[in-house]
Amino acid sequence: MRYLPIWLDVKDYPCLMVGGGEVASRKSEMLLKAGASLTVVAPTLCKNLQASLERGDIEHRAKHFEADDVQGCRLVVAATDDECANRRVYEAAKSAGVMVNVVDTPELCDYTNGAVVERDPITIAISSGGGAPVLARAIKARLETLIPAAYGQLAALVKSYRKTVKARVPFEHRRSFWEGVLSGPVAEAVLAGQTDRADQLLQQAIDDRVDSPSADGAMGEVYLIGAGPGDPDLLTFKALRLLQQADVVVHDRLIPEAVMNLCRREAERVYVGKLAADHSVPQGEISQLLVDYAKQGLKVARLKGGDSFMFGRGGEEIALLAENAVPFQVVPGVTSASGCGAYAGIPLTHRDHAQACVFVTGHTRDDSLDHLNWPQLAQPRQTVVFYMGLKNIAEICRRLQEEGAPSDRPAAIVEQGTTPAQRVVIGNLTDLPERARKAEVKAPALIMVGDVVLLQQQFAWFEPSHPGASAFRFRHKL
Numbered sequence: 001m002r003y004l005p006i007w008l009d010v011k012d013y014p015c016l017m018v019g020g021g022e023v024a025s026r027k028s029e030m031l032l033k034a035g036a037s038l039t040v041v042a043p044t045l046c047k048n049l050q051a052s053l054e055r056g057d058i059e060h061r062a063k064h065f066e067a068d069d070v071q072g073c074r075l076v077v078a079a080t081d082d083e084c085a086n087r088r089v090y091e092a093a094k095s096a097g098v099m100v101n102v103v104d105t106p107e108l109c110d111y112t113n114g115a116v117v118e119r120d121p122i123t124i125a126i127s128s129g130g131g132a133p134v135l136a137r138a139i140k141a142r143l144e145t146l147i148p149a150a151y152g153q154l155a156a157l158v159k160s161y162r163k164t165v166k167a168r169v170p171f172e173h174r175r176s177f178w179e180g181v182l183s184g185p186v187a188e189a190v191l192a193g194q195t196d197r198a199d200q201l202l203q204q205a206i207d208d209r210v211d212s213p214s215a216d217g218a219m220g221e222v223y224l225i226g227a228g229p230g231d232p233d234l235l236t237f238k239a240l241r242l243l244q245q246a247d248v249v250v251h252d253r254l255i256p257e258a259v260m261n262l263c264r265r266e267a268e269r270v271y272v273g274k275l276a277a278d279h280s281v282p283q284g285e286i287s288q289l290l291v292d293y294a295k296q297g298l299k300v301a302r303l304k305g306g307d308s309f310m311f312g313r314g315g316e317e318i319a320l321l322a323e324n325a326v327p328f329q330v331v332p333g334v335t336s337a338s339g340c341g342a343y344a345g346i347p348l349t350h351r352d353h354a355q356a357c358v359f360v361t362g363h364t365r366d367d368s369l370d371h372l373n374w375p376q377l378a379q380p381r382q383t384v385v386f387y388m389g390l391k392n393i394a395e396i397c398r399r400l401q402e403e404g405a406p407s408d409r410p411a412a413i414v415e416q417g418t419t420p421a422q423r424v425v426i427g428n429l430t431d432l433p434e435r436a437r438k439a440e441v442k443a444p445a446l447i448m449v450g451d452v453v454l455l456q457q458q459f460a461w462f463e464p465s466h467p468g469a470s471a472f473r474f475r476h477k478l
């Protein structure tokens, strides 16, 4: 290890920034965050530093640097664009015994800052020893995705209970106690923004532990997770994190293997997939299954395609959880209309073409589309997206026209959107059913109706690697 990682307390210590430009401003930010008492030496200040001065965050010596400026400082940063001036700062700091950093000049640095991931009070700094700052930043970006934003609050909660736990939980149980807290419902409550509940749960955990140190049988939790339309990269950070914690994963048919591969290897997988007409496990049973697993103290990920609250019966599943007082969280997913629009190059709204977007089901329990508001769906200047509409495509196109939609209103089908097998078939209300039949489009597929569909010719950017897919798409353009 070439450099020693240390966390320096600069709160209220005098620190000096030499330079008044953008770089100096960026470097100042970190010092100010850490509470330094910062003086900037520079003839003029950039806009940001000027604003800091007006807020009273910094002091300003409006002049060129002189060796005396470093007197009494804890550390000095040279951030001018003049190499000679920077070197003079370095030499003055050295002879005064003050730590110095000359920006972007590792050989003139007593210390460097590296790339920083902040989850205050947790701070992670990554150093490449000055050799590969781009790599350090890439690692930072990785960590940013892995560490939930609320970890800071979690650290604060742990800190506020440290003394109590020390007093009440015997030493030999303390470590496993904290491990339980950090990987269980307390941490989850913090990450879900439920700080009062986290507080209660932690208090409860302390009481339980004191009453019976090996207490078990705690209630599990259910995470209703929207897995997005297919591309596993469209999962949210939260979905990924909860998925990797789950003991059991209860999943639908539309969840791609690539998403399933993100579950823990040891997690039990339960398939409850449904085909429109063939409900392999009735809804009531699925909900009961979730309750039963949670009551065994397990963490259950209920994975659903797209977004669970968008034609996903998410509301029905959590109703039974709520009735049984099973804690749950709902994690939104990218709904297929969003995913397919994005990957097909069809903006769902557009100032010139569509001021509204309607998501409609094209399949109902009684298999009748009578109760849809057809006159409204036929209106211009909107995009209408039909989920589960493939089987009824002919009726959908016909009814829209009967209610006054022009026969040449653009319409598209996106099949297996966002996946390598994505196909887009473009047509209009007259010819789309026939085009879909010829193309042998299969579920899952969305029907999109509206002028925005025409933009696809200009905006299609996603070229699936599936060999037949892209050629097919172009053959079926208007």
Ligand code: SAH
Pocket: 229, 230, 254, 304, 305, 306, 307, 308, 309, 310, 311, 312, 334, 335, 336, 337, 340, 386, 387, 388, 389, 414, 415, 416, 417, 418, 419, 443, 444, 445, 446, 447
């Ligand atoms: N909750 C899901 C929708 C479930 S209903 C969501 O938010 O997307 C199932 C319907 O979603 C399918 O019939 C199809 O119309 C649509 N769908 C789901 N994934 C799709 C995909 N990758 N490409 C096209 N349509 C998709």
